[in-house]
Amino acid sequence: MARTRFIQAINDALREEMERDEKVILFGEDVEASIFGDTRGLIDIFGSRRVRNTPISENTLTGMTVGTAASGYRVVLHLMFANFVYTGMDGIANQMARARLMSGGQIDLPITIIASYGGGRANAAQHSDTPFSAVMNVGGVHVVAPSNPADAKGLLKSAIRSNDPVIFFEPGGRGGEQGEVPDGEYLTPIGKAAVVREGTDLTLIGMGSTMRMTLEAADKLAESGIECEVVDVRTMAPLDEDTLCKAAERTGRVVIVDESRDRCSAASQISAILADKAFEHLKAPIKRVTTPNVSFPYAPASEKYLLPNTDKILAAATEIVRN
Numbered sequence: 452m453a454r455t456r457f458i459q460a461i462n463d464a465l466r467e468e469m470e471r472d473e474k475v476i477l478f479g480e481d482v483e484a485s486i487f488g489d490t491r492g493l494i495d496i497f498g499s500r501r502v503r504n505t506p507i508s509e510n511t512l513t514g515m516t517v518g519t520a521a522s523g524y525r526v527v528l529h530l531m532f533a534n535f536v537y538t539g540m541d542g543i544a545n546q547m548a549r550a551r552l553m554s555g556g557q558i559d560l561p562i563t564i565i566a567s568y569g570g571g572r573a574n575a576a577q578h579s580d581t582p583f584s585a586v587m588n589v590g591g592v593h594v595v596a597p598s599n600p601a602d603a604k605g606l607l608k609s610a611i612r613s614n615d616p617v618i619f620f621e622p623g624g625r626g627g628e629q630g631e632v633p634d635g636e637y638l639t640p641i642g643k644a645a646v647v648r649e650g651t652d653l654t655l656i657g658m659g660s661t662m663r664m665t666l667e668a669a670d671k672l673a674e675s676g677i678e679c680e681v682v683d684v685r686t687m688a689p690l691d692e693d694t695l696c697k698a699a700e701r702t703g704r705v706v707i708v709d710e711s712r713d714r715c716s717a718a719s720q721i722s723a724i725l726a727d728k729a730f731e732h733l734k735a736p737i738k739r740v741t742t743p744n745v746s747f748p749y750a751p752a753s754e755k756y757l758l759p760n761t762d763k764i765l766a767a768a769t770e771i772v773r774n
Contacts, residue, residue: 455632457625460600461489461565463632464607465527469497472525475611478503479512479529479565487567489621490529509535513542516562517550525561525611532578533568533620536585547616548591559614563607567623568596569660569710570747570754574623579747579754581660581710583717586618587688593641594688596620596659600630602685605639613641622660644691646698650678653768654702656695656721658684661708661740661759668764677772687717695721696729703734706767708759713741735771740764 455463469475477493483504485491494502505512509530516528530539543564550558570579586594593615597603603621610617647662648669657665662683669679682698684690699705705725709718718739725737740759747754 452631452633454629455600455604457600457603457622457628457630458488460604460632461607461621462491462493464604464611465490465493466496468608468611469493469501474523475525475527476501476503476519477527477529478505480505480507480531482529486531487621489565509539510541513539513564514546516564517542517546517560520547520560520562521550521558527563527565527611530564530566532574533566533582534577534580536564536566536582536618540585543586543592543616543618544589548589551591560616561611561614562616563610563619564617565607565619565621567621569623570742570758572624573749573751573754575749576746581620581712581742583620583687583709583711584715584720587717587720588715591616592688593617593686594620595641595686596622597639597685598622598657598659598662598683600628601632601637602639602645602683604632605637606641606685609638609641612638617641620659625660639685642686642689642691644685644694645683646680646694647683648679648681650680650702652677652679652702653704653706653772654680654682654698655706655708655764655768656682656684656698657708658687658717660710664759664761664764665708667761668768671761671765672768677768679768684717684721690721690724692724692728696725699725699729700732703732704771705733706738706740706764706771708740708764710742710759712744713739714744716741738767738771740767
């Protein structure tokens with residue numbers, strides 16, 4: 452097991468899967484230059500037939516991805532920023548999510564879309580969203596968001612091998628973070644959450660970029676005698692309802708941390724599931740720590756004010772532990 456940077460774990464997964472299967476191809480915006488570093492060097496290994504830059508035209512890209520996958524390739528499409536999911540939505544929602552049904556099961560679409568999401572980098576309103584719910588609601592696509600290098604590699608490899616479309620959300624600005632990644636063949640199952648810390652007083656549920664602050668909050672709460680169970684959602688669609696409900700049942704108190712805007716967020720969906728299936732075990736209202744229902748400003752101070760953080764988690768946790 453080696454310590455690997457987040458961005459390198461993604462790069463390793465892409466390289467290994469392209470070596471494993473010559474039908475895996477990569478295209479998208481600046482994949483040759485690799486602005487984020489996650490596709491760096493792949494064109495030198497696999498050449499321009501399998502690694503291709505494309506114009507900045509997301510609706511064309513998602514439609515092209517559907518046709519290429521239907522022709523027998525495993526396609527990895529890099530959209531750069533998650534906001535560009537909106538401009539490519541026709542190919543995602545009307546084509547790749549519907550093709551199997553509308554073809555009577557004749558078409559598989561092994562597609563992986565990589566997109567960097569989230570605020571905190573002063574990228575302004577059109578480059579800072581966390582659009583989990585937009586694609587969770589589509590139906591017919593899987594949605595994953597790793598929080599650490601091991602799951603970044605494992606989930607991406609599982610996504611590329613899947614015969615279903617997968618949206619792989621990459622936490623923006625965290626490429627340099629390091630973590631242990633198992634040696635050899637390593638896959639993280641799609642649709643399975645992870646209990647990363649056990650506790651009896653409070654359940655903290657995080658996902659992707661919010662896991663670091665969620666774990667920091669759990670450490671601080673432990674200092675005051677509050678033992679938290681911490682769950683990493685990992686996959687927003689399909690949700691691991693069983694693990695989430697059992698974690699809520701064990702403590703009776705739940706705080707969900709999600710960088711999405713609050714209205715119709717992933718946190719909102721998880722809250723609804725817990726209220727429906729674990730209600731009799733709850734000792735206090737479910738709390739959500741999310742982003743307000745506004746667009747992200749460019750100004751760093753204003754942006755920081757909107758984002759979830761450790762202090763906001765502590766405030767929500769303290770409020771319900773008192774009940």
